[in-house]
Amino acid sequence: MDALKLEPAAMAAYTAVADTVSQQLASAAVAAGGAVNPDQLAADLGEVGAEFAAQFTAAVSEHVQALSTAGQLVHAYGQVLRGYNTDMQSSDAGTAAAIAKAGETLT
């Protein structure tokens, strides 16, 4: 098994970054949503540009979804790692306490 290594401070720093990044991505997704405007495209490009407009709208909608999904993912990463970090530390502390307890019992 690989060596276990964990630096709680770095982990905490990352989770904080993840929170910020996920919020920004969510905001970016909302902003990109403003570019989904099929009516405007239909007026500007007309019937000749209808297929382009449909494709464009689909692409931008996908863009919005991708940003949103990425934001949720990063948020989940942050949450998972925050839990993992806390868990590992408490586990470590618990183990230490148990060992100490065992030591006391032995003595």
Place this chain on the structure above:
Amino acid sequence: MRRGTGLRRRSASTNTARPATTSSDPNVDPPIVARLVQPMLALRASLGTGVSTPNAAIVAALTKSTTQAADTEAPHREGMQALESTWAGPAADAAVPALRTTRTQIGDISDRGPQYVQALTDAQATSSRAAQQVDGIIYGFRRDARTILSNAKAAPDTDAVITRATQALREAITAVNTAKTEMDGHTQKLTAMGPLTVTTPVDLSSNYSGDGTPTYSSDLSNSNGSNSNGSNNYGSNNYSPDNNASYTGAPNAVVNGGNSQPLDPATAAQLQLQEQLISAGVNVGSDAISAGVNIGSELIDKIAEVGEHAIDQGATVAEQAIPQLINPSSSGGTAGATTPSLFNFGGPAAQSTPAPQAGSGSIIPPTPGAAASSPPAPTNTTPGTSAPAPTPDPKPAPPPPSDTSTPAPPPPAAPPPAAGLALPPAPGTGGGDAKRDGQLGVTAPAAVEEMVPAAVIGDFGDDSF
């Protein structure tokens, strides 16, 4: 003259009034012009507003989104580097690649914003360019038609307007079709970008929860309750399926919704032209032209030509709508009348075609519009009509030029130098065939012989040699 009553002008506001074929008010189209311009206006409308730059709000939205997404790059990268350098173990092995993948994909996503803006800019430029072209074509038609009508003395002037309209419409259709082709290219660029992917970290979830020891998972749920923002199961099971569902679902819905397309605008315009030509013919025929004028056959020729154009483009709708109009001319029941007119459509000679029948040949030649439209006509018409033309022609005449001999005799009336260019070959062969063809002699007995000599001399010389 009956014109006097018809010419009574109304106020400019009554746009739909029918002042007669001529109107000196520059803001009101004469009826025939107003009708003939309709399909061009429809084509113009199919190009949208014609704005040359993309909608500012759309661009701003994409720009802002891109900036925000791109701004996450640096802190995200630094946070991950710190994490990767300090975290090791099975969990790290499983999680870090997933985090990395997501971060890369976020970069890809934010790169897309400018590409979308560029594609939209290109599309808008295409639309705008075509719109300007069509605007110019419409303007030119209105101007020329007005000029023609202002000199109107008889039916042929109306023919000239129709000819000019057909030419203008053909140009407009070309412009729109070009725009469509370009637009398809822009659409393909969008398609070629491919779908955006945001990979759900399966590895992270499975390894993380699966490899974890029992104590770990139980602890996880406990810590979760205290740490997370109210979501008890932040585990992978919860968020990954949701993301997938929303991610793939939405774009499809949009694509389907936007894909319903009405009739091809170019085809629609052609169909409309046919209607307009017919109604214009009826209107003009009853209004300003004395009975018996052969504008009807002229119209059918035009319609047939337009119909062929539509068929060239595979417009089956047009094919079904006008077969009866096409057939009379293509089958060439009366070879003398239809064949030459089709063959010379748009050119000066075309105007002379109906002349022999109606006997108004002397009036027709001075059509300025026909001369103007002669350049584009041959290129479009010749390939399509050359095939049917020889067939109905009863004459054996092996060389195709002999066909031109039929209309050639009438052009005597066409003094312009341009017509002279077309003449030389015609009379030569015509002269030879004329001896066998009784029809020619009947059609233009004296005129042919009088006019032929100048042009014929050379050809006869060739033949004799």
